[in-house]
Amino acid sequence: MNHFSDAELSAFFDEALSPARCAQLEHELRSNTQLRQRLIEVRGRESAGLHTLGAIWRRNRLSCPDRSELGQFVLGTLETEQRDYIQFHLQKIGCRYCQANLADMDPADKTPEQATTRRSRYFQTSAGYLNKD
Incomplete structure (x- = not known):
């Protein structure tokens, strides 16, 4: 048990x-x-x-790093102590909120095909809102 x-x-x-x-x-x-x-x-x-x-x-997620700190973590620009804490927070604590934020920061346009598909979808969903002037 x-x-x-x-x-x-x-x-x-x-x-x-x-x-x-x-x-x-x-x-x-x-x-x-x-x-x-x-x-x-x-x-x-x-x-x-x-x-x-x-x-x-x-x-209130008081121990969670903010998005700018997570962004610096992704870029590898943090001091060692801060980087180690965020790594601990993500991997050992397993904070799902921060893991989701980190996944959200993952580059959206991984391949040119994905970028083209995404642009096409944006256009299709917003076509009705475009001015016809």
Whole structure:
């Protein structure tokens, strides 16, 4: 049986739990009534406004780097300490928000064909909004 902390149960509700851990939790919830009860209790505490410092920290993502720092991380222009922290945050902590931000910064035009297809789609979706003057 896997042990899940209250923080992990809370992260499950916020869709901030890693995909692998989320799958483990969902599998365990199918057969573990005690775990389901704990999940209900955690949700109840949050709904009642009983928040821990850790929950507030996670919800407001106070340890997450901002997009400009992530951009500098991608470009390799950060100091070693800051780069190491972001790498730790992305890989060890597995912050899904920052991973999504990083994926969003990935160059959109990887191949000329993708760029042409994207431009064509933009044009098709905005054609009705163009002035006919």
